[in-house]
Amino acid sequence: MNLLEVHDLSKKYPNFELKQINFNIPAGKIIGLIGVNGAGKSTILKSILNLVPFETGSIQMFGKEFRDNEVFCKQQLGVVLGGVDFYKEKKLRDITKVTKTFYGNWDQIAFEKYSKMFNLDENKKVKELSFGMRVKYSIAVALSHQAKLLIFDEPTSGLDPVSRDELLEIFLQIVKKGDTSILFSTHITSDLEKSADEIIYIKDGELIKAAPKEEFIESFQYLKDDTDKNDLTLDDIMVRMEGKHYEF
Numbered sequence: 001m002n003l004l005e006v007h008d009l010s011k012k013y014p015n016f017e018l019k020q021i022n023f024n025i026p027a028g029k030i031i032g033l034i035g036v037n038g039a040g041k042s043t044i045l046k047s048i049l050n051l052v053p054f055e056t057g058s059i060q061m062f063g064k065e066f067r068d069n070e071v072f073c074k075q076q077l078g079v080v081l082g083g084v085d086f087y088k089e090k091k092l093r094d095i096t097k098v099t100k101t102f103y104g105n106w107d108q109i110a111f112e113k114y115s116k117m118f119n120l121d122e123n124k125k126v127k128e129l130s131f132g133m134r135v136k137y138s139i140a141v142a143l144s145h146q147a148k149l150l151i152f153d154e155p156t157s158g159l160d161p162v163s164r165d166e167l168l169e170i171f172l173q174i175v176k177k178g179d180t181s182i183l184f185s186t187h188i189t190s191d192l193e194k195s196a197d198e199i200i201y202i203k204d205g206e207l208i209k210a211a212p213k214e215e216f217i218e219s220f221q222y223l224k225d226d227t228d229k230n231d232l233t234l235d236d237i238m239v240r241m242e243g244k245h246y247e248f
């Protein structure tokens with residue numbers, strides 16, 4: 001069964017339009033959402049989560065229409081759209097105490113494991129955390145209620161290389177069981193090379209290609225020119241698809 005199905009999603013802002021986005025997320029996969037700044041990645045993720053209204057389309061999560069079944073879906077959904085950024089005067093311990101009451105399947109042992117792994121000090125107040133620590137806390141919470149679908153907007157962008165590597169390892173461990181999937185947006189293509197099974201490429205609000213990683217990379221090799229000795233990497237593909245030439 002697909003954990004997520006996005007059908008014909010369209011959304012308009014005054015100067016931007018998401019055009020008829022379609023993709024599916026099967027179980028047991030890591031899916032990377034790529035595109036340059038302003039391509040529409042966050043808008044897709046927010047639309048899926050009903051955080052912004054959209055014009056047309058349907059979002060099926062766990063076999064149900066998300067908008068009509070938010071409470072059910074959220075029990076099995078872990079989301080990180082930036083780090084914890086509220087209750088700045090509160091200690092992490094107090095935020096966790098409240099947060100875990102929302103989830104019937106809160107896993108305290110997992111939470112403690114991730115907190116330890118990320119060196120999170122529960123006695124610190126949100127305002128005392130660095131940007132990366134705030135993201136890590138949000139990720140630890142998202143990973144601690146046995147979610148079947150994890151949706152992360154640029155989870156690795158504020159993390160140091162060691163933490164990034166650890167997080168990608170965690171992602172790979174999580175999907176290994178085969179019943180959980182992770183959809184995450186990123187600019188860091190090496191993260192995708194390491195972890196992603198499939199890639200969805202968004203350009204100017206349009207889905208250009210969604211395919212398994214190897215097939216995706218292969219399908220863009222037509223962009224190679226005579227000077228290329230090796231196959232194009234994801235970075236090369238993005239640069240050739242999006243790059244502009246300026247005269248100085």
Ligand SMILES: Nc1ncnc2c1ncn2[C@@H]1O[C@H](COP(=O)(O)OP(=O)(O)OP(=O)(O)O)[C@@H](O)[C@H]1O
Binds near residue numbers: 014036042
């Ligand atoms: N609330 C809003 N009102 C109007 N326009 C918006 C709003 N939010 C986003 N946009 C526009 O929608 C477009 C897509 O933005 P979005 O944040 O989805 O891009 P992104 O691919 O996530 O970019 P980045 O990689 O920089 O995070 C941009 O042109 C942006 O200006």
